[in-house]
Amino acid sequence: MAERPAVGIHDLSAATTHHVLTHATLAASNGTDVAKYHRGIGLRAMSVPAPDEDIVTMAAAAAAPVVARHGTDRVRTIVFATESSVDQAKAAGIHVHSLLGFPSATRVVELKQACYGGTAGLQFAIGLVHRDPSQQVLVIASDVSKYALGEPGEATQGAAAVAMLVGADPALVRVEDPSGMFTADVMDFWRPNYRTTALVDGHESISAYLQAVEGSWKDYTERGGRALDEFGAFCYHQPFPRMADKAHRHLLNYCGRDVDDALVAGAIGHTTAYNAEIGNSYTASMYLGLAALLDTADDLSGRTVGFLSYGSGSVAEFFAGTVVPGYREHTRPDQHRAAIDRRQEVDYDTYRELHEHAFPVDGGDYPAPAVTTGPYRLAGLSGHKRVYEPR
Numbered sequence: 001m002a003e004r005p006a007v008g009i010h011d012l013s014a015a016t017t018h019h020v021l022t023h024a025t026l027a028a029s030n031g032t033d034v035a036k037y038h039r040g041i042g043l044r045a046m047s048v049p050a051p052d053e054d055i056v057t058m059a060a061a062a063a064a065p066v067v068a069r070h071g072t073d074r075v076r077t078i079v080f081a082t083e084s085s086v087d088q089a090k091a092a093g094i095h096v097h098s099l100l101g102f103p104s105a106t107r108v109v110e111l112k113q114a115c116y117g118g119t120a121g122l123q124f125a126i127g128l129v130h131r132d133p134s135q136q137v138l139v140i141a142s143d144v145s146k147y148a149l150g151e152p153g154e155a156t157q158g159a160a161a162v163a164m165l166v167g168a169d170p171a172l173v174r175v176e177d178p179s180g181m182f183t184a185d186v187m188d189f190w191r192p193n194y195r196t197t198a199l200v201d202g203h204e205s206i207s208a209y210l211q212a213v214e215g216s217w218k219d220y221t222e223r224g225g226r227a228l229d230e231f232g233a234f235c236y237h238q239p240f241p242r243m244a245d246k247a248h249r250h251l252l253n254y255c256g257r258d259v260d261d262a263l264v265a266g267a268i269g270h271t272t273a274y275n276a277e278i279g280n281s282y283t284a285s286m287y288l289g290l291a292a293l294l295d296t297a298d299d300l301s302g303r304t305v306g307f308l309s310y311g312s313g314s315v316a317e318f319f320a321g322t323v324v325p326g327y328r329e330h331t332r333p334d335q336h337r338a339a340i341d342r343r344q345e346v347d348y349d350t351y352r353e354l355h356e357h358a359f360p361v362d363g364g365d366y367p368a369p370a371v372t373t374g375p376y377r378l379a380g381l382s383g384h385k386r387v388y389e390p391r
């Protein structure tokens with residue numbers, strides 16, 4: 001049998017929103033000690049969408065640089081992972097397909113399992129590329145994290161999209177077998193169809209996450225995965241950056257290792273840079289961690305990264321990826337820094353207005369105010385249809 005090609009992430013590009021709310025502003029408005037946000041959960045700021053932004057506009061903004069660099073010829077499939085879907089039937093990826101001019105001979109589908117959906121998309125993409133290594137798959141993870149005002153989860157909101165081009169002989173990260181899997185039926189975090197904000201049992205959700213770290217690592221090692229010492233860094237799902245710290249300490253404990261602060265910081269330190277300024281971006285969060293790692297760490301060529309993807313409800317997967325020598329010629333640190341730095345800071349009252357913004361649902365014509373400075377915008381709603389346009 002012919003040897004299987006290496007398959008993995010060939011390009012990775014992230015985008016976020018037009019607005020940002022700092023945790024200093026949130027703390028001043030609700031009387032919380034800002035140290036709880038900065039040190040306790042590790043967040044400095046959260047991205048907030050403008051009325052003409054959503055998961056589609058962020059996704060198109062993230063994917064456009066990938067298309068500019070690689071074209072659309074080899075992309076036969078677009079997988080869009082989200083838990084903040086804008087339609088119960090139509091895949092959000094079809095809007096992206098149209099905005100970016102993909103050919104009609106493309107398969108487009110949307111996936112959901114809380115924050116885990118992006119990893120499901122990546123693994124399904126890898127399977128498709130193994131079937132035909134001449135094809136590439138565009139995997140997009142895009143989400144707006146939203147909790148009710150005044151709830152503990154409010155401080156962990158955020159929004160971002162990550163677009164990944166998955167293909168054979170990748171330039172960034174070769175994704176390995178095996179994967180360790182873990183599923184448990186828990187109600188730690190969920191969002192019924194009739195709600196725009198998530199419901200969560202915050203402390204239960206942290207325990208459920210840590211259980212899933214154990215479970216997926218156990219399955220990974222039982223399937224012949226690498227030993228803990230072989231990993232140079234770990235990318236965890238980050239609802240807030242301190243969760244990566246908690247998760248890695250838990251893994252070290254579970255493996256019977258001594259836990260010291262320097263060891264944990266060395267393993268996860270570089271992965272939190274973007275998440276700390278963007279907040280929770282659900283499906284995109286772990287891949288924003290990867291973007292930060294690739295963009296900011298010293299040369300990782302040949303190093304192995306451990307990935308722990310968690311989606312409440314819950315499903316988790318642990319897998320390994322090896323960073324490809326020469327990857328630094330293909331990363332996008334300036335683009336990512338610019339996306340974070342260009343956001344317009346809002347005061348607390350404006351944030352509240354944006355949080356409560358909703359279009360009427362009577363099928364009338366409702367143009368969205370022109371606010372975003374991103375490359376694509378939601379023009380408005382008309383006849384119950386969302387209308388998107390390049391800006």
Ligand code: HMG
Pocket residue numbers: 033035036037039040041083114115116152153154155156188189200201202203205206209237238239240243280282310311312
């Ligand atoms: P809380 O209950 O208000 O906060 O909200 P807390 O009292 O637990 O404090 C948080 C940390 O800050 C603690 O640190 C405090 O000690 C510390 P820890 O003890 O855990 O190490 N602290 C301070 N530190 C310094 N100075 C101070 C200070 N005060 C307190 N003055 C909670 C926290 C995470 C529960 C809340 O934000 C929440 O409900 N968030 C949403 C749920 C969530 O993010 N869960 C995470 C796991 S589930 C997950 O990751 C999946 C998810 O992404 C969804 C999906 O899959 O789709 C959420």
